[in-house]
Amino acid sequence: MHNIIRNTALTIALGVLLLSGHEANAEMAVTGPTSQPVGHYEFCKIYPQDCTQNDIVAKARLDDRTWQTMLEINDAVNVAIAPRTDEEMHGVPELWSYPTTEGDCEDYALLKRYMLEREGFPRSALLITVLRQPSGAGHAVLTVRTDRGDFILDNLDQRVLDWEDTVYLYLKRQSEKHAGKWVGIADDRGILVGSVR
DSSP states (O other): OHHHHHHHHHHHHHHHHHHTTOOTTOOOOEEEEEOOOHHHHHHHHHOGGGSSBOSSOOOBOOSHHHHHHHHHHHHHHHHHSEEOOHHHHHSSSOOOOOOSSEEOHHHHHHHHHHHHHHTTOOGGGEEEEEEEOTTSOEEEEEEEEEBTEEEEEETTEEEEEEGGGSSOEEEEEEOSSBTTOEEEEOOOSOOOOOOOO
16 A cells, blocks of 8 residues: 555656656756766776766656656665765775665665666666765765756655755766766856865
8 A cells, every 4th residue: 555655656746747847958067077086986997897988878768667766766775775984884985886785875876876777777877976965075976867857866865856956066977978987067056065174
């Protein structure tokens, strides 16, 4: 019964999104090539097959099925993986890896990316994204590029949100053309981010 109610709610949520005239131009504007995070550089040395050129650059088609899949995978990973820092798990400040029972923000994003790709989402639409939280702390999420804009899967939020509806300042993300390269993001929404002292 719970699943029926939840599935109905998911379908209604997508219907509201589609009927509200959500424009396909709600995409992050990119500024061109930028530096690859050190953790991702090291990740690519261990998993080179996950850091290659994308032969096809495509967006995910947003419909009931893809919307429900994004919600379910975001929820499943957020529930299954316990939050722990790289320092606590590995004794190092930064280590990107696929989590099994615990992980930090980029580990959640990597697992969600892997699971969505297995569900048929194009790899070029699944982009690890680095940002700043309102506190000024760094954070990583998964951006899903769709034909109705860019959506964020976040371990700090059970909801899947349009990137413009989040409180983050976006800095850079993987290139949709090459999973091992990164591009800067022109986030001009005027989000206030606290200074780090």
